Structures are given as C-alpha cells and as structure tokens.
Amino acid sequence: MDELEEIKATFFMECEELLADLENGLGAMESGSADGETINAVFRAVHSIKGGAGAFGLDPLVRFAHVFETLLDDVRSHKVEVTAELVRELLRAADILADHVQAAKSDGVADEARSADMAAVLESLSADGQSAAAVAHPAATPVVFAPIPSATADNMGGEFKPMTVSLMSFDEPAPVAASEPWTVTFRPKTELYRNANDPLLLLRELERLGPISVVIDEASLPLLQDLEPEAAYLAFTVTLDAPVQQTAILEVFEFVDGDCDVDVSGGVAAPVFDLAALLAAADAAPPIAEQGAAPAFAPMPVANIAPPPPPVVETAPPPVPEFSGALAASIKTPSPQQQQAKGNSAPEAQATIRVDPERIDRLIDLVGELVINQAMLAQRVIESGLASSSSVALGLDELEQLTRQIQDGVMAIRAQSVKSVFQRMPRLVREVANMTGKQVRLVTEGEATEVDKTVIERLGEPITHMLRNAIDHGLETPDERRAAGKPIEGTVRLVALHRGGRIVIEVSDDGRGINRKRVFSIAVEKELIAPDAVLTDEEIDNLIFLPGFSTASTVSDISGRGVGMDVVRRSVQALGGRISISSKPGEGSTFTLSLPLTLAVLDGMVVDVAGQTLVIPLTAIVESLRPKPEEVKGLGPQGAVLSVRDTFVPLVDIANALGFRAEKRLPSEGVVLLIEVEDGGRAALVADAIQGQRQVVIKSLESNYRQVEGIAAATILGDGRVALIVDVDALVAMRKRDTNRSPEPTLIAAE
Amino acid sequence: MTEPNVNLLDRRELISFRIGEQEFCVDIMAVREIRGWTPATPLPQSPPFICGVINLRGAVLPIMDLAARLGFATAETSARSVIIVVKVGERMIGLLVDAVSDILMITDDMLQVAPDVACDRVRSFVRGLISIDSRMISLIALDRLLPELEQLAA
Numbered sequence: 001m002d003e004l005e006e007i008k009a010t011f012f013m014e015c016e017e018l019l020a021d022l023e024n025g026l027g028a029m030e031s032g033s034a035d036g037e038t039i040n041a042v043f044r045a046v047h048s049i050k051g052g053a054g055a056f057g058l059d060p061l062v063r064f065a066h067v068f069e070t071l072l073d074d075v076r077s078h079k080v081e082v083t084a085e086l087v088r089e090l091l092r093a094a095d096i097l098a099d100h101v102q103a104a105k106s107d108g109v110a111d112e113a114r115s116a117d118m119a120a121v122l123e124s125l126s127a128d129g130q131s132a133a134a135v136a137h138p139a140a141t142p143v144v145f146a147p148i149p150s151a152t153a154d155n156m157g158g159e160f161k162p163m164t165v166s167l168m169s170f171d172e173p174a175p176v177a178a179s180e181p182w183t184v185t186f187r188p189k190t191e192l193y194r195n196a197n198d199p200l201l202l203l204r205e206l207e208r209l210g211p212i213s214v215v216i217d218e219a220s221l222p223l224l225q226d227l228e229p230e231a232a233y234l235a236f237t238v239t240l241d242a243p244v245q246q247t248a249i250l251e252v253f254e255f256v257d258g259d260c261d262v263d264v265s266g267g268v269a270a271p272v273f274d275l276a277a278l279l280a281a282a283d284a285a286p287p288i289a290e291q292g293a294a295p296a297f298a299p300m301p302v303a304n305i306a307p308p309p310p311p312v313v314e315t316a317p318p319p320v321p322e323f324s325g326a327l328a329a330s331i332k333t334p335s336p337q338q339q340q341a342k343g344n345s346a347p348e349a350q351a352t353i354r355v356d357p358e359r360i361d362r363l364i365d366l367v368g369e370l371v372i373n374q375a376m377l378a379q380r381v382i383e384s385g386l387a388s389s390s391s392v393a394l395g396l397d398e399l400e401q402l403t404r405q406i407q408d409g410v411m412a413i414r415a416q417s418v419k420s421v422f423q424r425m426p427r428l429v430r431e432v433a434n435m436t437g438k439q440v441r442l443v444t445e446g447e448a449t450e451v452d453k454t455v456i457e458r459l460g461e462p463i464t465h466m467l468r469n470a471i472d473h474g475l476e477t478p479d480e481r482r483a484a485g486k487p488i489e490g491t492v493r494l495v496a497l498h499r500g501g502r503i504v505i506e507v508s509d510d511g512r513g514i515n516r517k518r519v520f521s522i523a524v525e526k527e528l529i530a531p532d533a534v535l536t537d538e539e540i541d542n543l544i545f546l547p548g549f550s551t552a553s554t555v556s557d558i559s560g561r562g563v564g565m566d567v568v569r570r571s572v573q574a575l576g577g578r579i580s581i582s583s584k585p586g587e588g589s590t591f592t593l594s595l596p597l598t599l600a601v602l603d604g605m606v607v608d609v610a611g612q613t614l615v616i617p618l619t620a621i622v623e624s625l626r627p628k629p630e631e632v633k634g635l636g637p638q639g640a641v642l643s644v645r646d647t648f649v650p651l652v653d654i655a656n657a658l659g660f661r662a663e664k665r666l667p668s669e670g671v672v673l674l675i676e677v678e679d680g681g682r683a684a685l686v687a688d689a690i691q692g693q694r695q696v697v698i699k700s701l702e703s704n705y706r707q708v709e710g711i712a713a714a715t716i717l718g719d720g721r722v723a724l725i726v727d728v729d730a731l732v733a734m735r736k737r738d739t740n741r742s743p744e745p746t747l748i749a750a751e
Numbered sequence: 752m753t754e755p756n757v758n759l760l761d762r763r764e765l766i767s768f769r770i771g772e773q774e775f776c777v778d779i780m781a782v783r784e785i786r787g788w789t790p791a792t793p794l795p796q797s798p799p800f801i802c803g804v805i806n807l808r809g810a811v812l813p814i815m816d817l818a819a820r821l822g823f824a825t826a827e828t829s830a831r832s833v834i835i836v837v838k839v840g841e842r843m844i845g846l847l848v849d850a851v852s853d854i855l856m857i858t859d860d861m862l863q864v865a866p867d868v869a870c871d872r873v874r875s876f877v878r879g880l881i882s883i884d885s886r887m888i889s890l891i892a893l894d895r896l897l898p899e900l901e902q903l904a905a
Contacts, residue, residue, distance in 0.1 A: 369809045658795035704842045705813040708794055714811045722792040722804045722811055
C-alpha cells in the first residue's frame with residue numbers, strides 16, 4: 001500500500017514536470033517558435049499523464065487527457081491546423097488538465113462542468129467526428145486476448161492462454177505488402193512495472209490504432225518456486241491490422257521507452273522481416289532453440305518438444321494445477337542469451353536523481369558546522385602563535401579552501417532554476433488577463449537562473465503580486481491601448497538574472513506607467529506624506545510600497561486582496577531582499593526584486609560596535625571610510641549627515657540604534673560604512689572598527705527565540721561566540737523613525 | 752508537554768537548583784543538558800531577563816536570566832553560574848541559575864498548591880510547592896516562561 005502511494009507520489013511529481021513541458025510547448029506554439037518536435041513534446045506530455053493516470057484509475061483525468069490527446073494527435077499529424085485560436089484553447093485545456101491533476105492528487109474533484117465544456121470544445125476542434133466518437137468511449141472496449149489454437153492451449157488454466165512463440169502471420173517470410181498487418185513484439189522489463197506502467201494500457205493504446213490480437217509469450221516464465229514476484233517475464237506479440245505509420249505504433253511505447261523491448265515489423269514501410277532470426281539468436285536453449293532454428297515458424301505443440309518430467313508437475317503449486325509440465329520444463333531453462341539480454345536491460349544510468357530534500361538540508365547544516373569549526377581551528381592556530389608559514393597553518397589554508405569548495409558544491413546541489421516558479425506564472429497571467437478583459441503576452445527570460453531552494457520557495461509570492469499588479473494596474477485596456485497607438489496586446493516581461501551575487505527578478509509592463517500625480521495625492525490624502533513634501537519621481541513611485549497604500553479606486557478582485565505592496569516589500573526585506581519600482585509615464589513600469597542567492601550563507605563585514613561583534617551583509621556595503629571631523633555636519637537637534645563627495649548622507653550610529661550604547665560618539669572616532677538601502681537611498685553606518693570580511697553561516701534567531709528588529713539573523717564566529725547579523729534596511733528605518741521629528745525629509749515617516 | 756500526569760501516584764524526577772536563597776526545580780524530562788556559564792551575546796531590544804544568545808553546538812540558544820524572570824534582582828554571573836538547557840515545546844532555551852543542587856524523586860501527591868497569598872508572578876510561574884527534608888522547593892512551570900516572548904514579538 002505504502003509502495004503504491006509512493007509510486008503515486010512519483011507520478012504526481014512527474015505530472016508537474018510534464019505539465020510544465022506542456023505549458024512550455026504550448027507557449028512556444030503561441031509565440032510561433034514551435035517546430036514538429038515541440039508539438040510532439042506537447043503530445044507526449046499529455047499522453048504520459050494519461051498513461052500514468054490510467055494506471056492509478058484516475059478516470060476523470062484519463063477521460064479529459066484522452067480528449068486533449070486526441071486533438072493534439074490531429075494537430076501533430078497536420079489534420080488540424082495550428083491557429084492562434086487553437087493554441088488559446090489548448091492553453092485553457094492545459095489549465096484544466098492541471099486542475100484535474102491537482103484534484104486527483106488531493107483526492108478531490110475538478111470542476112466537471114468546466115472540464116466537460118472544455119472537452120466539448122476540444123472535440124469540436126479535432127479532425128473529425130470519428131475521433132469525437134472514439135472519445136466518447138475511451139478504452140471502453142476491453143482488449144481481447146485472442147489465443148492461437150494450439151495443442152497445449154487446452155491444458156492451460158488461468159486466464160492467459162499461452163502459446164509458444166506466436167508468429168501467426170509469419171509462417172513464411174511473406175513479402176511485405178501495404179495490406180500487411182503489423183507485428184509488434186513487446187517485452188516489458190521489470191522497470192516498466194516498477195515505474196507503475198501497465199502493459200494493458202499500452203495494448204489498449206495499440207487497439208486504438210486498429211483491431212489487434214494479442215498473444216502472450218510466457219517462454220521466460222520460470223517455475224513458480226523460482227519466480228521473482230516483481231520481475232517481468234511475459235512478452236506480448238500483437239498483430240495490428242491497420243494502415244498506420246510505424247511511428248504511430250512506436251509512439252504508443254514512447255513513454256515506456258527504455259523500460260521495454262519493442263520490435264515492430266511488417267506493415268507498410270517495414271524493412272525485411274527478421275524476427276525469426278532475432279528469436280533464433282535469442283533462444284539458444286535447447287527446447288526453444290530447436291524451434292527457433294526451424295525454417296518455418298509453424299506453431300507446434302510444446303509437448304512435442306520436451307516431454308513432461310513428472311516431478312516438476314508435482315512441485316508446481318496449486319494456483320496453476322493444470323500447468324503443463326512440458327511447458328514448465330521449457331520455461332525452466334532460460335538460455336544464457338536470455339540472461340545476457342536481461343543483464344543488458346539493467347536500468348541505464350539516470351541523468352538526474354531524486355533525493356529527499358531533508359537529506360540535503362542536513363548536509364548543508366553539517367557543512368555549516370564544518371565551516372564554523374574550521375574557522376575556530378584557524379583562530380586557535382593564530383592564537384597559539386604559530387607562524388603563518390608553518391606546516392599547520394599551511395595545511396589549515398588548504399582545509400579552508402576545501403571547506404569552501406565543499407560548501408559551494410553542496411549549495412549547488414540544492415540550487416534550483418527559477419523555472420519551477422516561472423512556469424506557474426503563464427496560467428496566472430491568463431487568469432488575470434481574463435478577469436480584467438486585457439490581452440496580455442507574458443515573456444519570460446532567464447528561467448535557467450539558479451538560486452538556492454530556500455530562496456526559490458519564497459519567490460513565488462512576490463512574483464505573483466508583481467505580475468498581478470503589472471496587469472491589473474500597469475496595463476491599459478485594449479481600447480485605451482488602441483487610443484494610445486500601442487499594440488492591443490500588452491506585454492509583461494518576467495526576467496531573472498544574476499547580478500552582483502544576488503538574484504534579480506524584474507517584472508516590467510508596457511502599460512501606462514505610474515500616475516505620479518494620483519499617487520502623490522493619494523499619499524497626501526492618506527496622510528502618508530505631508531502635502532508640501534518635495535519628492536523626486538523615484539520617491540513618488542516608491543510610495544506605493546507604503547503600508548496602507550492602494551491606488552485602485554475600487555478594490556479589485558485581483559490586486560486588492562488585502563495584501564498590498566507593503567506586505568510584499570516586508571516579506572522581501574525579511575529575506576534580505578529589496579524591491580523597488582521605476583516607471584516612465586506612457587511607457588510602462590518595472591518592478592525590480594533582488595534577493596540573496598541563498599539564505600544559508602552570507603558574505604559579511606565583521607565590525608566591532610560598543611564591544612560587540614556584528615556582521616554587516618557585504619552586499620549592502622558600498623564603501624568604508626574614516627570620516628574627518630569636518631565632514632560630519634549636524635542636522636537638526638538629533639541628526640547628523642556625512643558629506644561624501646558633495647552629497648549628504650544621513651549618519652546612523654549602530655551602537656545607538658541597537659541600544660548598545662546610549663551616549664553619542666563622534667563618527668570621526670570610528671569607521672563609517674556607506675550602505676545602500678533598498679529604495680536606492682544611502683546611509684552611513686558608524687562602527688568602532690572593522691575586523692575583516694568573512695563568509696558566515698546564517699543561523700536563525702527565530703527557531704529558539706524570535707525576530708529582533710534591526711537584526712537579520714545570527715551567526716557563529718571563529719571564537720565560537722554568536723555574532724548578530726545586522727539588517728541594515730531595518731536599522732536605517734528604525735533610526736529614521738526614531739528621529740522623525742527632525743527636519744530631514746523622510747519618506748518612511750508613516751507609522 | 753510536562754503537564755502533571757493525571758495519575759497522582761505517577762513518580763517523576765526533578766532537577767532542583769538555587770536562585771539566591773530559594774530553591775526551585777524543573778521536570779528532568781525537559782532538561783537537555785547542563786553547562787557552565789559562557790558569556791552571551793546581548794540582543795538588542797530584548798526584555799531585561801534575556802541575557803543574550805550563546806552557541807550551543809551550532810544552534811543559537813537564547814539565555815534567560817531566571818532570577819530576573821521571577822522578579823528577583825538580575826543575577827550576578829560568575830564562573831559557578833550554571834545554564835540549564837531546557838526544551839519547551841519546539842524551542843530550546845537556556846536558564847541561567849546560581850547552582851544546581853540535586854535530583855529529586857517525587858510523586859504527584861507531594862505537590863502542593865502555592866498559597867493564595869503569593870503574588871501573581873509567583874503563581875503564574877510556580878506550578879506547585881514540594882516539601883522535602885524541611886526544604887521548600889518550587890516547581891517551575893516551564894511552558895509559562897516563554898509565551899510572553901511571543902507577545903513581545905507581535
């Protein structure tokens with residue numbers, strides 16, 4: 001039972017991938033960059049889902065997939081022309097198929113009415129009524145195993161009627177004619193069953209191509225006592241009398257490719273039939289070899305070949321009481337060649353492996369410990385006064401390099417491409433587009449960009465929000481676009497890229513841009529800013545991130561779900577990320593989200609502050625400098641600014657901001673770290689001294705304690721002590737809030 | 752988690768320790784380890800009874816000054832101060848105490864309710880009193896020590 005569940009879980013996992021392939025393929029078709037292979041891939045995806053679903057008896061899913069597949073098959077064979085209209089319907093169908101998969105996964109029920117409507121549409125689009133008719137009763141006709149009359153057939157109990165080697169229509173090497181039926185020998189390997197495939201389904205698939213008769217070849221079946229319950233022993237020979245292409249037959253076996261041996265012969269375009277030779281070579285064991293070597297493949301009674309050794313019959317267990325001894329004897333002796341063949345069919349090395357993520361997480365934790373330990377060791381060596389040229393110190397250097405490599409390697413294992421997030425978006429875009437009545441084309445770039453799993457998991461929500469916003473607020477209605485002389489279809493671009501050790505996600509639209517006047521007046525109306533505030537365009541754009549800000553005059557169903565951009569910004573900041581927006585009136589807006597590549601390690605600057613050791617994320621630091629007393633200017637009763645190359649940057653004393661020290665100190669006595677905060681502004685953090693740059697392992701404070709404002713996380717330094725990692729954005733925001741009575745123009749005065 | 756068992760005769764083991772002149776104890780099942788004092792890294796914006804965090808084999812462990820938490824003066828840490836690492840729910844926390852005294856074996860019927868005259872703070876943190884060899888030992892309700900942190904976090 002558990003095993004079945006496990007296989008089912010694998011199936012659903014594969015479904016996710018297949019749905020993604022489907023989506024990708026249809027996307028390519030939509031953009032016109034599809035070739036024959038794309039359409040094949042699309043077909044294969046639906047086909048594979050159907051196949052797997054059939055094995056688990058997920059009927060609604062199978063039914064829908066079948067209709068879908070039928071249409072795709074017609075598309076593939078050019079019976080149905082690819083039009084924009086068609087692709088749109090296919091995309092909708094893909095969504096419903098995904099719903100079905102989801103429903104099946106959660107044992108729920110998909111929206112049947114919607115599904116039925118869609119199925120009807122798909123049927124109407126498919127090539128002819130015949131396919132529609134077939135659709136109505138998918139796989140309704142059970143496969144009939146048509147046995148070949150044989151001398152031994154009568155002796156057989158059970159429901160399979162074995163025949164030795166059935167080559168019914170190839171008694172003699174018949175000339176290949178157009179009317180020749182196809183002979184398909186299909187020998188499943190153990191893997192096929194292990195992957196939850198069922199030969200019956202494949203045979204049903206074949207039956208869809210035309211009338212078939214199937215003969216089972218149980219020649220490899222060992223005695224029951226030798227039988228491995230999970231091994232594959234049976235082969236099937238199918239005679240298919242239908243004028244189909246060989247590729248059509250091979251496609252039936254497409255998704256069990258590698259898990260079975262398939263040989264298709266006869267038919268229209270088949271090469272000279274050589275199955276006899278093949279079999280002769282494969283079955284060199286005496287009883288079968290004799291037969292294989294026979295010039296003509298006349299089915300002959302097995303009993304004639306090997307006389308029944310009575311003891312064998314007696315040992316045959318009750319379930320097959322009438323099991324022919326003769327048959328048993330002939331089966332019992334697998335030929336060396338057969339064994340050889342079995343060995344060759346061992347699973348090929350897979351390109352990817354699936355690993356329980358917990359194992360990797362554990363590994364990453366351990367490597368984190370290793371890094372800390374290595375740092376502690378290094379510190380002890382330095383403390384012991386060994387020369388840096390000593391062999392211990394040199395060995396330690398090598399250890400450090402290796403540790404870092406291991407860490408990078410392990411992190412790379414957990415890295416995933418953003419594709420898994422991006423591929424969920426086309427559907428969202430379609431839905432939002434439908435709801436708003438806008439026409440939207442989503443263009444994605446950089447799907448292969450990799451980030452740590454911890455980041456991937458947190459990307460979906462902000463991207464969803466940014467896309468919703470771009471479509472709902474950014475893009476104009478088709479009428480407005482036409483009036484503005486733009487293409488009716490709006491374009492939303494979703495781009496991922498690596499920049500400066502961070503991942504950057506951009507969502508841009510070619511819509512109307514931000515109406516700054518309106519944003520400004522709303523911000524004033526909501527008392528987020530003073531009516532006489534003087535703000536740059538950029539500052540106005542970023543007002544939309546303020547808590548309680550929403551420009552939609554009516555709370556729409558899409559963007560206004562009670563979650564504003566302020567919440568998005570906060571969740572992004574919690575991850576050490578930044579989000580900002582830039583906009584050009586009439587041309588569109590761009591949301592830019594940047595996040596660290598991992599939430600497991602961080603490159604930081606280690607500084608001393610009031611006797612404490614703190615870590616400042618390196619990504620935030622622009623430069624460090626020692627200010628001269630005359631460069632520090634007081635501003636108001638509390639504030640001070642630092643003059644850096646003729647611009648004034650607010651000074652934030654870390655010790656004061658975090659409450660480590662109450663009294664003020666002159667910034668010129670310490671060092672100043674010039675940092676960039678998420679809205680593009682700058683601040684100058686005052687520390688006592690800089691220790692150096694280090695990669696640190698991020699440790700959560702929340703797991704045993706709670707979040708602390710101004711602190712992003714903790715880490716463990718070389719001396720084994722805990723050091724806190726500063727959340728610079730929060731620190732600056734705190735400082736601004738504390739001094740918001742000062743005359744500095746503050747954006748984040750809202751509370 | 753360490754709620755008293757309904758079975759009154761259930762035996763349990765407790766670890767007793769001293770804070771100033773008074774004796775307290777916690778259920779031994781909640782105790783993960785006992786370790787010597789190491790200087791903690793102070794946390795900004797934390798209540799006075801949180802000394803800071805220390806490194807417990809790679810995990811960041813907050814240290815609570817139990818004396819301060821119970822309303823005594825903030826503990827003076829010395830080389831003899833002890834940290835009792837306890838698990839409360841899913842969290843681990845270190846309790847700073849003056850010294851660990853011994854392990855007690857009691858049955859639930861030995862547990863007396865704290866008298867009404869006790870102040871609210873005592874009543875909220877003390878699950879009951881135990882009298883052994885004319886000593887009075889207060890059983891700490893560990894699960895009550897932490898929830899306030901959640902409120903602070905909100």
